[in-house]
Amino acid sequence: MPGSLAAAREAWRDWLKSERRLADHTLVAYEHDVATFLGFMTSYLGAPPTLDALARLKPAEFRAWLADRARNGLARPSTARAVSSVRSFFHFLDREKLAHNASIGTLQTPRLPHAVPKALSEADMDEVLEAESEREREPWIDKRDAAVLLLLYGAGLRIGEALGLTKAMVEDLLGAGRDTLAVTGKGRKTRIVPLLPQALEALAAYRDACPHLAALAGSHAFFLGARGGPLDPAIVQKRVREIRRQLGLPDSVTPHVLRHSFATHLLGAGGDLRTIQELLGHASLSTTQRYTDVDAARLTSVYRAAHPRAKAR
Template sequence: MTDSDSLLVSARPDLNRAISDWLDHLGSERRLADKTLIAYERDIRQFLFFLTDHLGGAPGLGDVKELKPADFRAFLARRRRGGVQSRSIARALAGIRSFLAFLEERGMVNAAAAAVIRPPRQPRSLPKPLASADAKRVVDADMELEAEPWVAARNAAVLTLLYGCGLRLSEALSLTGDTAPRSGARTLRIRGKGGKERIVPILPVVTEAVESYLSLCPYTPQPDGPLFFGARGGPLNPRIVQYAMQKLRGALGLPDTATPHALRHSFATHLLAGGGDLRTIQELLGHASLSTTQVYTEIDTARLLEAYDKAHPHNR
């Protein structure tokens, strides 16, 4: 939806109040991330924009209560004609269902009409991990690309956390002076998506990288302050890490898929290839569902089949 479209979006006061209550519920009780809340609000506003045109006026709760499956299909069809991808359409439908389920719990509408709509099929895209040798080259690289030794040590420490512990970049950058993995530490407590906590083991190489960074860093982390600093002493921006990885992959001759997040994929894939248990890997990654973790078995199978095709005598 464009800025000009947003000016045309309207709803009756009762529906706007319900949307506000729903978003408050998602933020305070379900503790969804701010980015998720913004995406949900944008999707529901796009639906209101459609309803305003579809019904010929600003919708209210009474209009929502009377919606039929055909109305939801018409919304999805319009989004498709507008060039919106399947993943975004499915997310919009999930947001609408969440809102209607919230209203149904309060006896305000019946959510059955939206529940019967099937989301569009998603194109299956597998994570793109680095080969184990390339992942080690990244974390072991001599970071001479940076002018300041402490900045090079900082980047190395962050990337080592991603590959050594399977952290998301946001999780690594959320570490504080109090939660920094110091020498002798065996585990690390991480607060992931939705505020969910998990414990991950720490390899000595991780604590060594962090200690090396701290010994060179011109700033002193406070107990509740950021562990990783930007050049001017503020919290490290994730874009800086992404840019550092971009320079590094250019220097090492790695593909564009070698991103900071690819190191987390590499952590999971290499653990699985080494005989790691899928449930354990799920816990280490902080995945809510095992099905999310199972995608790494497809990567392992794909590599096995590729090796088989290359090695089998009948395929030569």
């Protein structure tokens, strides 16, 4: 059992990875949050904190940390995540009987504005999927990008889920003539998502055109970069930025907005929330319910534009 703060942090990290199964980027964020918290406490207490010192922290000292973040202009969503990270760390210390601090229970998460996902209109979405590259590239790269974007919008995949597909998974899908794909998402939960015929055609077109895939093992990533390595999410983000600039779309349009658009358009066409929840891989229905706000806003806009009395002055 770890006896020092450094060892406790390492054990906590292993627990988050193996037991909580946090995604790598979330794990890095949690570690950063706790490191900055401990850095503040080092300055505030006048010495690096020990496990015993953490156990003795009072509510005033936790409030001082929050006040320092506010003075430094850190956004409320960032502080809300930091509070969650620090709570997780103290929960682990208590669970492992390394340090117990009742004051952590007084730590309040900052109130966040109700976030409504931003979705593209169906017309804008069509233009995004049909946008041509503004620069000369290998044809197979254009086919790759088209396939990735169709998975984000046509199947509602997260960018990490799309880029996590292996060559064997897609070959099995195309070879068997299936139109559903098993996707492992957050928390390593697997869900079944249907694929549009256009998405299947795009996957096959990219596979046949890519010069690197044939020589790779089935366990290798299906989507590849220009040199044959696994495709970096930053390349997809860059492509969406190019399309955004080309079409004059707002800066809020990111690869994740394609997933939001998938859900919003399904809901607008009469899809029920439970089904959309399953397709998106949301653990909680409350997360999916955010899309009702999006659709309500769209319906209100249509109503005000179309109803005779709404147009009357």
